[in-house]
């Protein structure tokens with residue numbers, strides 16, 4: 442079940458974070474994300490145990506997904522999909538036009554997840570990550586473009 446993350450969840454969040462990344466976020470990074478007004482921080486809990494989270498930031502009509510991870514033992518059970526779906530739905534409901542994220546170029550699991558929602562790579566940030574040094578793909582989901590396309594291909598636009 443998806444719910445807003447709270448300060449009490451951060452111990453478990455850090456556990457998952459450290460098991461998931463070679464360059465994990467620190468506790469203060471999560472604390473400041475929770476404190477920002479523009480932040481969207483959600484967790485996936487089963488029987489009271491947090492097994493995944495997603496941190497995003499929404500400013501005006503843009504959203505940036507900053508962090509997403511699922512506990513290693515809970516992967517491939519649809520939790521990443523559910524968290525991303527929830528975020529995209531939130532974005533649609535809050536007039537967000539575009540969602541951006543960055544991903545390590547070798548991270549096939551995450552790239553597969555993002556592509557399955559229609560995110561497309563728009564450019565590469567060379568040597569963006571450290572530990573190990575690696576390029577980042579910047580990926581975009583253009584919700585505004587989707588709407589425009591739906592309008593132009595919808596029933597009202599069809600002739601004879």
Ligand SMILES: CC(C)(COP(=O)(O)OP(=O)(O)OC[C@H]1O[C@@H](n2cnc3c(N)ncnc32)[C@H](O)[C@@H]1OP(=O)(O)O)[C@@H](O)C(=O)NCCC(=O)NCCS
Pocket residue numbers: 461462508509510511512515516517518519520521522523543544545548549550551553554555557
């Ligand atoms: C990326 C991550 C969040 C995916 O979470 P998950 O709960 O395992 O993903 P789901 O089970 O919801 O999978 C959804 C889709 O993502 C893709 N996917 C997920 N894991 C994958 C893998 N190991 N290889 C290829 N594609 C994968 C598939 O398209 C999958 O759909 P399918 O199961 O129908 O094939 C998880 O692997 C993770 O926490 N990785 C470490 C942290 C990380 O890399 N975060 C992303 C930073 S940008």
